[in-house]
Amino acid sequence: MSNRSEPVPVTPDLLRGWGLPDPGASKNSRGRGFVVGGSMVSPGGVVLSGEAALRVGAGKVGVATTPDVAGVVRTTFIEAGVYEWPAGTKRAPRGWEAELDAADAVLVGPGLDDAAHARARLEAIAAREVRCLVVDAFAVGALPEMDRGRLPETLIINANLDEAALLLGREVDDPMRDAVEIAQTWDAVVHCYSAVAAPSGQRWRLDVGGAGLGTAGSGDVLAGAIAGFAARGVTPERAAVFGAWCHGRAGDRLSARLGLGFLARELVRELSAALTEIAPHAARAADQNEDHDRDENPQERNT
Numbered sequence: 001m002s003n004r005s006e007p008v009p010v011t012p013d014l015l016r017g018w019g020l021p022d023p024g025a026s027k028n029s030r031g032r033g034f035v036v037g038g039s040m041v042s043p044g045g046v047v048l049s050g051e052a053a054l055r056v057g058a059g060k061v062g063v064a065t066t067p068d069v070a071g072v073v074r075t076t077f078i079e080a081g082v083y084e085w086p087a088g089t090k091r092a093p094r095g096w097e098a099e100l101d102a103a104d105a106v107l108v109g110p111g112l113d114d115a116a117h118a119r120a121r122l123e124a125i126a127a128r129e130v131r132c133l134v135v136d137a138f139a140v141g142a143l144p145e146m147d148r149g150r151l152p153e154t155l156i157i158n159a160n161l162d163e164a165a166l167l168l169g170r171e172v173d174d175p176m177r178d179a180v181e182i183a184q185t186w187d188a189v190v191h192c193y194s195a196v197a198a199p200s201g202q203r204w205r206l207d208v209g210g211a212g213l214g215t216a217g218s219g220d221v222l223a224g225a226i227a228g229f230a231a232r233g234v235t236p237e238r239a240a241v242f243g244a245w246c247h248g249r250a251g252d253r254l255s256a257r258l259g260l261g262f263l264a265r266e267l268v269r270e271l272s273a274a275l276t277e278i279a280p281h282a283a284r285a286a287d288q289n290e291d292h293d294r295d296e297n298p299q300e301r302n303t
Contacts, residue, residue: 030059031231038065045111052224105230109139136223209248217264
């Protein structure tokens with residue numbers, strides 16, 4: 001096992017020093033994300049994740065969900081390209097398999113409510129040429145049944161304490177230490193609770209967020225933010241750190257204004273403001289480019 005360094009505290013100065021990719025001149029230069037998930041029980045999960053990816057600067061987002069959920073997603077997330085993927089099929093339907101291959105980051109798990117369904121989705125995605133896979137929620141629980149060699153080389157796992165316990169085969173004793181064990185076992189970058197760990201043993205400690213983040217849909221926002229940074233071309237370790245920090249900082253900002261009881265949809269809307277604290281010029285440029293694209297191409301929102 002690799003020698004573990006002391007956890008690096010994640011501060012705004014650290015993130016400013018890392019910097020973010022130049023947003024470029026249009027949405028096409030800011031990366032493409034793709035979210036796979038959703039169910040009748042949790043139809044909003046993919047919406048929260050997809051919008052979070054856009055709020056942290058990704059240029060385009062596609063969503064694949066079941067036909068009974070697709071209509072809800074189309075009316076609530078008008079910026080996304082929405083694709084129907086029936087639950088009983090193991091392969092991604094023809095016609096948009098290319099969307100998976102073209103995505104810079106694919107997120108699987110938000111809103112899924114069935115372990116077998118989640119595994120089928122993972123297996124189908126593993127058969128494609130996915131550049132970066134972010135695994136969340138029920139899809140994390142399906143990982144122990146998967147061969148790591150079949151999954152994409154670049155893998156990010158976003159796990160809560162219960163999901164981390166499934167990967168460990170025991171309860172979480174110390175999120176920081178146990179995140180490293182998961183990262184090395186799965187050769188993946190891992191975010192769990194307040195820790196981000198890489199297979200090398202390097203660790204980062206997050207000191208943002210609070211009790212308000214414990215609300216329905218919050219994890220979907222977090223996973224979407226991580227996927228959004230990965231889609232922009234940020235390295236897996238830094239994508240997890242940036243996403244987790246922006247999620248936690250968004251919670252801090254809302255807590256200061258509203259106290260306990262804010263909603264996940266409000267977290268999504270606060271992500272851009274949190275990002276502006278650490279990358280003000282990039283965030284403003286991203287907003288200006290998005291406005292320019294919308295003005296020039298009003299029919300291209302979903303392309």
